Amino acid sequence: EIQAKEEQDHAMLMYQYLHNNDVVVTLGAIAKPDKVFTTIMDPLKAGLEHEKYVTSLINNIYAAAQEVNDYIISIRKPVHEYATVHTLDYLKRAGRVKGPAAFFGNLMGVKPIIIADKNGNQAAFKKAKGRQNSLKEIVNLLKESIIKPEEQTIYIGHADCSEEEVKNFVDLVKKEIPCKEIFVGYIGPIIGASVGPDAFVINGFGDEVTFAID
DSSP: OHHHHHHHHHHHHHHHHHHHTTOOOOOOOOOOOOOOOOSTTHHHHHHHHHHHHHHHHHHHHHHHHHHHHHHHHHHHTTEEEEEEOSOSHHHHHTTSSOHHHHHHHHHHTEEEEEEEOTTSOEEEEEEEESHHHHHHHHHHHHHHHBSOGGGOEEEEEESSOOHHHHHHHHHHHHHHOOOSEEEEEEOOHHHHHHHOTTOEEEEEEBSOOOOOOO
């Protein structure tokens, strides 16, 4: 009974996940058990074989995830990433900026320009004065580093920026970089908690990134 309840809970988690993502879930009939046990060891042996089967499925999922991870790492090196934030408060909360620097930086309208190294680590490497200058700076940096932009999709991420500002930023990219297309998405909640609202990031492919942040 305890095991049956546990499996039912697992099934409902999957059901709820599909339901939350607007997938129509159809529950079919469950067939009766097809095994006949004659000794006290039979159900234990059958349970062990089933657990081995489930473990093999988990191993297959892990192997598939590892392949995706290896592929992402293989294509990460030529990715050039530039970002800027609207306020230093969230970088301060994340321990990336000290309190006095955040206070005076916000007071003076200083916006850090953040880049990613060959290992995917991010750090500020220069500053810009004012919002518009910081946005222009990350576009110019990608413009200088991108290779064959006419064959590329440029990826833009933002942290809940206004529709007008996103449109203006896309227009700026189109004006400066003649790329094949532009994809716009949101910065996820984990990174968003560190950079704060109204942050922008832009990505494109160029020569392999070779520097590492200490």
